[in-house]
Amino acid sequence: MGRTRIKICGITSADDGRLAVEAGADAIGLVFHPDSPRAVSVGQAAGICAELPAFVSAVGLFVDPDGKQVTNALSGCPLDILQFHGHESPEFCAGFGRRYLKAVRMGTGTDLENLAARYGGRRLLLDAYVPGQAGGTGETFRWSLIPGDLAPEMVLAGGLTPANVVEAVRTVRPFALDVSSGVEERHGVKSAERLEAFVQGVRDADNR
Template sequence: MARTRVKICGITRPEEARLAAAAGADAIGLVFHPQSPRAVSPEGAAAICAALPPFVTAVGLFVDPGREHVERTLAACPLDLLQFHGGEGPDFCAAFGRRYLKAVRVDSDTDVAAAAARYGADRLLLDAFVPGLAGGTGRTFNWSLIPADLAPRVVLAGGLDPDNVGEAVRAVGPYAVDVSSGVEERPGVKSAARVEAFMQGVRNADRG
């Protein structure tokens, strides 16, 4: 049986990292975008990573960063995977010798197949397009815009929560799902009950 992977993004405290891991998350996301209410410093992120058990991936999220910002963060924090959530080009994304995700914000005019062809990313993260916002908006998008042959490479984000993640998994069949605001009590503070419910929704969908 195929298993949908889960990333809990916007982790801001070590106890939230432990909570996500205990619930069965495959990865956590650490936000290095200063404008986000979920932003963490490289030093804070290092403490969060130290709280993770083995086999849980630490993903660092950047939005149009300077090269030095990424390099300083990597020097301070043991990230396993990078995620670029802005207008970064393929050469920039590949410049750090790390595997990476490239986020694409999807609206009715987005050519998802062309975006996938442009980037050599490990996976393409698809999020909802909201003008002026890089992510974490709590908005969904039209999942039918995702070509079926690309679904196994897709990390599906955008407005997912415990109530709709099962429907999303069944409709798209993505490699993974990514959630942030959908499992929060308030911006930057995760709810243990909502994380557990989200994980259960994914497991139920995987079972059919």
């Protein structure tokens, strides 16, 4: 199979961005949702992006933003991809001239086939459903809810850690993984050791 891509989300400093890149991340995530403990300003995000090497993508995460919030972030920070965690429509997500991801909170009634048709399969990021929270909960969901024919197009998130990432890749075989709290020392501060262990777990699973 191909190589599973890795996004490290909730980067709050240039140092943590460097740790993610050195560990082997394909992308880093910058949270523009003010209620998150990992939120950054546009200025902070720009400083982090300035330290990224070529071929590592910067992803901006939003939760039910208005258009001005997104355009302000884009004008001040070179974001490659937008990630939406609220109730954004396909038209809204596509309206900024950037590639995008749409988070789906997975529950027993989630119609993933319909969402894939509306947004496009490779644009979906699957996270755990936790009432009242948009994401970043550190909770997993039942991976069996993902239809096997869609799994290779999905970005898998939700409670991923170095301890379960091999099982996640071998069970789901997603296109990519998105991890945040599972590689942290504390909210908003990444652990070099956990980052390295997570990426090594992905590579081990890819090679089996």
